[in-house]
Amino acid sequence: MRMSAHRLESGGRIDRGRPLAFAFDGRRYEGFAGDTLASALLANGVRILGRSFKLHRPRGILGAWGEEPNAIVQIGTGETTVPNLKATQVELAEALEARSVNCWPSARSDVFAFLKMFGPLMPAGFYYKTFKWPSWHWFEPTVRRAAGLGVAPTGADPDRYEERHEHCDVLVVGAGPAGLAAALAATRAGARTVLADDRPVLGGALQWEEKTVDERPALEWVGEVEGELRAASNARVLTRTTAFGCYDHHLVALAERFGEQTARPIRERLWHVRAEQVVLATGAIERQLVFPDNDVPGVMLASAARNYAVQYAVRPGRRAVLVTSTDSGYDAAESLKPRGIAIEAIVDTRMDPGEVAARARRAGFAVRAGYVPVRVHGTRAVRAIDIQPLAETLRAHSTGSLLRLECDLVCVSGGWTPSVHLFSQARGQLRYDAERAAFVPGSGPKGFQCAGSAAGQFALRECLTDGFAAGRKAAKATGARSDAGISPIAAPERTAVAPFWAAPRHDHRKAWVDLQNDVTRADLELAARENLRSVEHVKRYTTTGMAVDQGKTSNMNALGILSDLTKTPIPQIGTTTFRPPYDPVTLGTLAARHVGPLYRPLRRTPLDSQHSDQGACFEDFGGWRRAAWYTSHGQSREECIRAEKRAARGAVSLFDGSPLGKIEVRGPDAAVFLNRMYCNSMKTLPVGRVRYGIMLSEHGVILDDGVCLRLAEDHFLVSTTSGGADRIFSGFEEWLQCEWPDLRVLATNVTCAWGNIAIAGPRARELLSLLSTDVDLDPKAFPHLSVRCGRLENVPARIARVGFTGELSFEINVAAGYTAALWERLLERGAPLGVRPIGIEALQDLRTEKGYLHVGTDTDGRTLPTDIGMGEALAKKSEDFVGRRSLERAEAKRPDRLQLVGLSADDPGTVLPVGAHVVADPKARLGSQGYVTSSCMSEALGRTVALGLVQGGRSRHGESVAIYCNGRLWPAHIVSPQWYDPKGERLNA
C-alpha cells in the first residue's frame, strides 16, 4: 500500500476516518471517502493517468470534473466494467479497480510511446490522405483497433438501471451559487422545483473558492440552502445527476448515478423531466492556454489546482507557476500558497493587468505581466517553464529575455467559457461577448433561462443575484405567487479577461489545443491552409472538439485561433453544433428497464397456457408470443414440424390465429370505404361472402393483405396480418378523419376481443361437425370463401371458410374468453381424427407449397400488386383506390419488374437458401435478377419448394436459372408459385 505523499495534513472535505483502498493500473493505493479517483491518485503522487489519443504522449490531470480531457479510465472488471470515464468524476470506493486506456501495459510505461516519433507524419487528416490505396477498408480494422479508448464489456450487464418520468414547474440545472439561489427562490415562491447537479455535493465552485455569502462562509450558506430545499415538500434535490440533453417541449434528460460502490440495487437512473420553466445554471469551464508543450503532466487548470488543494486537501505540486490571462486566475495563488505550495511567479499574458496584479505584488507574489509561456520542460512531469515577454516572442526564433522558472506545477487560466450546451440544444441562440471573450446565451427559447456563470456572470455576487432573479421569474411564470424573499449577496469581484488564444509559435514544439484528440495549433493552421473555412469542416478534419469531452476546454481556443488564421471575426466563425449528450451516458442508462424479458412487451394469445401445456416452442412473430412448433418426446424440431404438416395435409390440424388483425367496419358507407382501401373490389362482395384483398400505400406498394368478410350490408370484418392490425387500423382512422370525413363509417379494432382458431385438413369439416352448432356446414350451403355467424357450443361464433394452408379450412372466431375452452374441446373431440396443433413454422411451409404469399416475406418495399399477379383484378376495377395513381407510373409497368414465381431446384433435395440470388452470370456470380423469398422441404410433394421475386419472372416459367449464395451455386428452374393443389380442389372440398 502506498502512502499519500501529497495529501495535506489537514483540511479538505474528505473523511479521513474512512480510508479506501483502490487500484490503478494494477498498483494498490489508498484514498479517503470524499475523494475522486483523480484526487486520490494525485495525493499518491501519480502524475501520468493516460496516454494521448494519437501520439501516446504521457498525459496528466488538467481539470477537476467534467472538463477533464486526459484522465480517461476504465473502471471495474468483467461484465460491470465501464469504459471512458473521467477519473475526475469517478468517486472513490473501496476496492475500486481502475485502468488507464489507450496504452499498454500501463500509462506509466506504454509500449506505443514510440508513436510520438512519427508525430510529424501524422498531422490532421493524415489518414484521409494516406490510407486511400488500395482502399480505406483495407486499413480500417487496424486503424480502428489502434484508435480506440476503453473496452466495452462483452457480457450482459448484471446491474440494474431505472427510468423515471418527472413533471415540475421549475427545473434548475446546476447547484452552484446561481443554481442554488434559483432553486431557493423558485421553491420559496411555491413552485414545484427540481434541482439537479452532477456532483455528489451541492455548492459547485463554492466548495473550493473560499468565499463568503451573506457575510459568512459560503459553505455555511450552501448547507442552509440544501437543508431548506430538502425539507420543502415542493422541492426535489438530485445530486450525482447530469442533465445531458434538452429536447422538444421542455423535456430534459437526466442521468442519475448511485455511486461506485460494488453492491448496489440500482446503478443509474434515467430521468425524463418535463418542466414548465428551465433555469440553466450550468456554470462555466475554465479554458486551457495554448502554448508549446502545454500537455506535459503537471500543467493544470488553475481552478482545478485550487479545487484539489481546498476540497480534497491534495497538493498537486510543490512549486507552481501560475499563467493567466484573467483576473480570476490570481485567486488560485491565494488558495495554493497557504497550503504550502510555493508560487514561483504569476505570469500574466496581459500587458497591464491593473489592480489585481498590484494587489498580488503587495501580497508578495512575483507578477510577470506581458509575459507568455514558450516552453515547458519535462516529458513525464513538469520540471520548469520558459516564459518570454510577448513582444520578444513575436520576433521569430528570438531567445532574448527568455526566463526559466523551475516548478513542478503550471496552473493555467485562459478565461471562462459558459456551459451553454443545454441552452443551445434547446435551440437557444448564442452571441459572442468580446468583453468576456466567450459565447454567451442570446435570445432563448420560451421557458429557458441561463443564470450565473452560464450566462456570463462570472463573479459570485452577480451569480447569486442573477440566479435568484431567474428562479423567481421562472416560478412567477408558472403562477407561483408566494414571496421568494431577497437574494443572497456576496462581495464584488473583478473578473476581467483579455483573450489569449495561443502563444506565438516558438520553434517546432507542439502547442496543444484539444488534448483529448491530439489536435495542435499546427493542425488548425493546416486546415486553414487547406481552405477549410467552416468551423464544422475544421472540426471534422482536425477532430478538435469531438469525443468524450466535446471540446469543453478547447472549443473556444480553437475558434479564437481559427479567427486569427482566417482573419475572420469570431462571431462570424460561430460555433459547432451542440448535441446531446453533454457528458457521456452509459448505454445501460439509456436502455433502463428495456432489457431481457422487458425489452419490449410481447403479447400473449388467449391460448398461451394451452400452447405451453402442449410443449410449444415460442417465438416472437409480429410482437406476439406465438407457438413456432410443438415439441414431441424424442423428436427433433424438424421431425415435429414434419409431423404437424402431415396432420394438416392428411387429417386435421388446429392453428392459433388469434393474433390476426380484426377490424370491424360499420356504417352505410362501409362498402365504399373498403372499396377505396383495397386495390381489388369490395363493393361487389355479397353478404356472407369473403374475399382476399390487398391494401396498398399511396406509392402503390403492397402494405398488407388478408380476407374481408361481409357480415351485413353495412358491416364488414377486415382481417389483417398479425403484425399489421394497429398500423392498418391507424391508416383507416387517418383516411376517415382527414381525407374522407364525409363517409359515414366507423372502424373498430377488435383484434383482442376475439380469439381465432383455424381448423385445416381433409377432416376439418368432420371435426367441426362433432361440436354443436346452428351453422349448416354442408359444402353447398357453406362454400369456400364464405362466412356464417351463429353459435358453436352455445357461444356466439363467426365461422369463415378461409385458410392459409390450401386445405379445407374453417376459421372460427369466438370471444377471447371462450377460445381456450374451444381449443381444448376441439383437441378432445378430434383425437380420434388425428387432430394436432400446428405452429407457425409448419404453417409457413404449408402456405409456401400452396404458393400463398406472406407480405413482408415474399414482398418487399417495392412490390406492387401487379408483381404478384393481381393485374387482372386491378384491370376489372373501375373505381379509385389508395395507391392507384402510383400504379400508372412507367416504373410500375416495366416488364422486368421483380415478380413472384416458384423456384424449383434441379436437385429436389436442395432447400434453396432464403435470400439467395438469381444471378445472370453464374461464372462471375454477378448480375442479380432477383432472390429467393421462401423455401422449404415439402412433406406433401416429397421435394423442396421455393418462392422468389425474379425480374420478369411470370413470363419466364420453365427457364433455367442459377441461384447463388455464399460462394455456392445451384441450378434451378422458374415455375408457377402454386406448387400444391393448383386447381384448388382440396380447399374447395
Place this chain on the structure above:
Amino acid sequence: MLEHRTPFDSIREGEDPGSATIARELIVTPVRDKGLLLLQSACLQALQTALEREIGLRLPPAQQASWHGPYVLLWQTPAQWLLQLPARECDSIGAALSDRLASALAAITDFSDALVALEVGGAGLADVFMSGCSLDLRADAFPPGRVARTSLADVPAILWNPGGSDRIHCLIERGFETHLFAWLKGTATR
C-alpha cells in the same frame, strides 16, 4: 356451453404475483365480473339520450370519467367512450343501446374480452407508474375522475382515477397482462 376464462385464470404461478399484493407498496387487484362496451357515435346527442335513458349517465367531458351506480363511462376520443358495467348486463344494455341508436351512425362493441382491468393501489403508486408512464400521475395532477389514454411500461393503457389519492384503474389490451405484471413487480420491489 364453453367455459369463459379471464387472463387471470391462465396466469401461472411464478409469472404473476400470486396474490393481489405484489410489493409492500403496491397492490394490484384484478377487476372481475365487469363488462365493457365500446361506444362509438358521430351523433353525440343521440348517444347522450340513449345513455341517460338506459343507465342514467351523461357523457363525460374530454379526459374525464362519469359514473353512476355500477356504471362508469370513460372518455376515449372525441367520438368514443368506454362503458364499464356489470358483466351480466353487458348483452342487454348493449342491445338496448344499439336499438336506441339504430338510426344514428353508431356502433356498440362488446369489449369485455378485449381489455383487462386492474386496480392498482398503494403508497408507491405514483412512483411506480411514473417509472413507466410519461404522465404526471400524482394526486394533484391526476385527480379523481381523470382519464388518460397513454402508455404504461410500453403497453397501451387507459388509466383513470376512480377517487382517492392512492389508487388508479388501469385497462390494457388482453395479452399484455403478463408483461405488465412482470414490470410492476420488478418496479415495485426495487
